[in-house]
Amino acid sequence: MTNQNHIDRQEFNITVYTEHQVGLLNRIATIFSRRKMNIESLNTSPSEIEGIHRFNIVIHETEDVVRKLTRQIEKQVEVLKVYYHTNEDVIWQEMALYKVPTDVIAEKALVERLLRENGARAVVIRKDYTVFETTGHREETDNLIKVLQPYGLIEFVRSARIAIIKGSEGFNRKLREFERAEPGSESVENEYLNSREKIFSM
């Protein structure tokens, strides 16, 4: 199947500031899935302000579609603000972990040098395997996979992308002012889940 718009598609980083509410991830994910769009990368984490969470979403799309998506996300009641940026407009990183056999690493100095060249560092060293980590752009972390593959790469994992917007000025200040003006309420989770044995029910 061909897509006439493919030349206009590129990676966009969507940044979403939200309340910390049960079910919101589902609501946001639905906005993509109902359009049959895949999310390339999704990271959610607390922001620097307690109670305000930050989503970093990466998708490969045209700007027109991304603009419409961000408006739909911002429509959700618990969403505070949404931004979208191209890769050029953000500083972004992904972390990768590589598990390789320790005996190979020990025996082959070449591997050690390659790891140094790629900015990797050892996280765990065991008799049977060693885990290295590196951070960087996709092509950098991909490159190390290619290098390590011939030396018996056992396992590889990569994190979701995190990104900081180059152009935003004092968003931390805005967030803090916002929180000061309108403090958020605490998120309510189900505290009864572990009480099954103690509660009688019909």
Place this chain on the structure above:
Amino acid sequence: MLTQEKQTPELLEEKKTITGSEAVIRGLLKEGVDTVFGYPGGAIMPIYDALYDYCDKINHVLVRHEQGGIHAGQGYARASGKVGVVFATSGPGATNLITGLADAMIDSTPLVCITGQVFAHLLGTDAFQEADVISISAPVTKWNYQVTDASEIPAALAKAFYIAKSGRPGPVLIDITKNAQLQQFTCGEHVPCDHIRSYRPKPIIRKEYIQEAAALINQAKKPFVLWGQGVILGAAEQEFRQFIEKSGIPAAWTIMGAGALPSDHPLNVGMLGMHGNYGPNVLTNDCDVLIAIGMRFDDRVTGRLDKYAKQAQVVHLDIDPSEIDKNVKATVPVWGDCKETLPLLTELIEAKSHPEWLQKFREYEAQEVEQVIQDELFPASGEMTMGEVMQQLNELTNGDAIIVSDVGQNQMVACRYAKLNHTRSNITSGGLGTMGFALPAAIGAKFGAPDRTVVTFVGDGGIQMTIQELGTIMQSDVDVKIIIVNNQFLGMVRQWQQLFHERRYSFVDITSPDYIKVAEGYGIAGKKITERENLRSGLQEMLTHKGAYLLEVMVTKENNVFPMVPQGCSVSEIRLK
């Protein structure tokens, strides 16, 4: 019947420590709720138990199926302008609401649905009648929330009503676990919600855009207004009329906007879209400035987008920023509630009239009357048409009735030909196109506007989808008039099969029961009309009958609704035949 005595209202008011269920009922009363549509079940029993003490303050309508309940809630909201409230139990009760939620979501209908849920400690265990209604309903609600502790109820309920009715309205669902309903807690005063920090119901009005819009309108030679339900939802009918009358611009409506300007207003040029009027569709591709007010450029309105109004500069007024540029690129976006933006715009525009431009609509109208409308409304011979049923009804009600249509040919005929003198008179499933909507929605509409005549206009297919609600009419003694236009087909599908599938009538030939006997079984009066000479007297009898009445009219089998914009065509390629 063995029943327990109710508690006195004074005693109820004094209680400070109450159950979650009592908090629900108190909250509803504080929000001004007088009617609830619902169906009890195991997981919502405590709420029904609490309701028992308040039956003199809240009228509960026992429907026959939860789908009927939510459509009734929609009809109530659409007719009254208030929030519709619906109760359902957990699991199947809650999932039966989904069609109505999706319908209310796309048609921006304010609803608060309260569902019972299994005990909180059973969540996620596949307990009896457990369904994850929060996840299931997420895409079809404006907001939803699960309560697991009674203390959350007052704030959640207040928030639910605020979200449902503010900004662009929509359905909200509150799912309350059974332990929270039963739990005793100290309940404070009900505090209505008027602000949520992460929710902006209305965008900030940008004055510069109003000025730009006014400048475009003032220099336009062939301006054209399209209006939608936003005018009705914003209660901006008066402001809209002032804008139209000062600007002198011809205006056409989407089916959700019908009635905001009376049918016979000289600047009302008719209905837009796939089965809309000829002139407004053709001239959309001729105007120089297109002013869209509270409408969302649905695909049924625009036809092919790449051939839609490409010559026009577009001014789009909408309360929902995500609607701007979604389908049609706006030259000037006017964000805001049209009740607030329209007066600002009216002030800046010049008083004008556009007689030559308006005359173009009239010329197309004359063509449409000659080639389509005359035969549909005043057939000289042959079998009866749906259009003539509506025409006769118009003459008898003088356009003062609320018309609740179903989906299919009956809907298009009702929307095209119903005379509507008042706002909130056209109730139909616009966006979702839900067959089975009309009968329960009419029940709700009658509760929402008890002083008005409510007429259901439904096909033989749609009535059979929710026919069980005749039981609700029987039990609640609802005075709705039901017209079944029976063409013995699923008419709109058959029309498409005829036009686009070489008359391969695949499973559209639907058999009906004896509706008059069915109605009789429910204690509802009725009559079947097979001859034209009996049509008017039958309608007259229906309208003057005290209480509900079912009139079945046998209409011609293979009649088509025209004009029509065929799928994949532009609006200016609309066919008269």
